Amino acid sequence: MARLGIKDAFAKYGATLRNVQWSVSAWASDGSLVVSLWAHHYRKGLSGTAEYADTTARWNGPGKNEFRENVARAFADRSRVRLVVVSTVQTERIEAGEDASNIKKDFDVKDQFVGEVAEFDGENYVFRFARAPNA
Numbered sequence: 499m500a501r502l503g504i505k506d507a508f509a510k511y512g513a514t515l516r517n518v519q520w521s522v523s524a525w526a527s528d529g530s531l532v533v534s535l536w537a538h539h540y541r542k543g544l545s546g547t548a549e550y551a552d553t554t555a556r557w558n559g560p561g562k563n564e565f566r567e568n569v570a571r572a573f574a575d576r577s578r579v580r581l582v583v584v585s586t587v588q589t590e591r592i593e594a595g596e597d598a599s600n601i602k603k604d605f606d607v608k609d610q611f612v613g614e615v616a617e618f619d620g621e622n623y624v625f626r627f628a629r630a631p632n633a
Contacts, residue, residue: 501605502607503605504518504522504584504605506605507534507582507605507606507607508524510607510609511526511532511582511609512526512528513525513526513527513532516564517560517561520560520561520564520599521561521564522561522564522565523565523568525568526580528578529577529578530577530578530579530580530612531568531569531571531578531580531615532581532582533565533568533579533580533581533582534582534583534584534605535550535582536550536552536583536585536586536589536592537583537585538585538589538592539551540583543626543627546629547627548611548627548628549616549624549625549626549627550624550625550627551624552623553623554566554621554622554623555621555622556593556594557595558595566621569618569623570618572614572615576614577615578612578613579612579613579614579615580609580611580612580613581609581627582605582607582608583606584603584605584606585603585604585606586598586601586603587602588601588602608627610629610630611628611630612628613625613626613627614626
């Protein structure tokens, strides 16, 4: 089976990345925010939810700025969030703040989940996802 790239993963939700080299979030045609979140930032949430928590502090560049703007808007508007999980075996490089565009990774569309931005302070964020009612 062919590996799914980030562009195709976002397209499954009807979202188009501004720049495939650095974008990690985009608005879908239905008004939901699509985000790619690192698999190793998963944690079990309350009441059977799944959470992904991290910070943008170690990022640099336009992808960080775009992500923060999109997350702030989704948090303020209580927008629906759709999930693309990105995995790598080189998590230590991610955590060290290396340019992730140079790291081998896999993308997995998780369309059975719908979420929200549960917390955002401009730098630190928590996304909370639950199984979609029709999944």
